[in-house]
Amino acid sequence: MxxxxxxxxxxxxxxxxxxxxxxxxxxxxxxxxxxxxxxxxxxxxxxxxxxxxxxxxxxxxxxxxxxxxxxxxxxxxxxxxxxxxxxxxxxxxxxxxxxxxxxxxxxxxxxxLSGANAALLCVVASGLCEKEFIFLGFLPNTGTQRNQAIQNALNQAYPCVIYESPKRILNLIEKIVEIDPSRQIFAIKEATKKFETKFHGLAKDVLIQLQNANLSGEWCVVVQNSEKNSLEKISIKDIMLLQIPPKQKAKLISKISGKDAKTIYKEIISG
CATH class of the missing domain: 3.40.1010.10 (Tetrapyrrole methylase, N-terminal domain)
Structure with missing residues (x-):
């Protein structure tokens, strides 16, 4: 067995x-x-x-x-x-x-077997999840893929759970602040350990807290869901049917998918 x-x-x-x-x-x-x-x-x-x-x-x-x-x-x-x-x-x-x-x-x-799981612990501790949530695990480490993944997390209709290392936690919160400084987030480090620490609040305020904190230990973060429902109700198929230039289509698709607009534009014009 x-x-x-x-x-x-x-x-x-x-x-x-x-x-x-x-x-x-x-x-x-x-x-x-x-x-x-x-x-x-x-x-x-x-x-x-x-x-x-x-x-x-x-x-x-x-x-x-x-x-x-x-x-x-x-x-x-x-x-x-x-x-x-x-x-x-x-x-x-x-x-x-x-x-x-x-x-x-x-x-x-x-x-x-049932047992310990950091994502579920973080979801409950955050107070940001009523029922549904999206688990994203570890995001890409660097570059365009990381930026796209963070944008994607911020576009979701449900709260997102992200795992992060101590080396990249500050970068993650900084990127969120660049996009939406007033987004509610929750972060916990060293969960269940002696020095477990929780951080709540607007992204811009949590960033200030982390800049003065000991960042050692593994992290789990919950990002509040997006309230921009108008884009979430439009599918990529709907956008592709619009009678608008390819560049505009690419920008709209980028907004709801988190993917790079230039890459989407090339895919559209290539057929």
């Missing part, structure tokens, strides 16, 4: 009794980072007398996932397998999803 097991995102006590029970049954662990997973297992054994005895830890990440899945054989798949991310739910912003697809494709038994 393949088990996808959520791990604590900060507080070690967030490990579930079910997760400890299953980890005791597993012989092999596929890990985003074997060092982190080994350290976690050691801590669980020390603090909770968990008696977990996983004998083999195999790295499974973005750079080797296809190779690892291609190498799986009947001997490995006959054992109880744990799939672990560094923190949180496997398959959310990490390669675990490819293992799920592999299991489905090959009719293998698998189970997803």
């Amino acid at each position: 393949i088990y996808f097991i959520p791990t604590p995102i900060g507080n070690l006590k967030d490990i579930s009794l079910h997760a400890l029970e299953i980890l005791r049954e597993c012989e092999i662990a596929f890990c985003e980072d074997t060092r982190i997973s080994k350290s976690l297992i050691n801590l669980l054994n020390e603090r909770f007398n968990a008696n977990i005895k996983i004998s083999k830890f195999i790295p499974f990440h973005t750079h080797n996932e296809n190779e690892i899945l291609a190498s799986l054989n009947d001997e490995i798949l006959s054992k109880n397998i744990a799939v672990l991310s560094d923190a949180g739910m496997p398959g959310i912003s990490d390669p675990g999803i490819s293992f799920v697809k592999y299991a489905i494709k090959n009719s293998l038994k698998y189970e997803i």
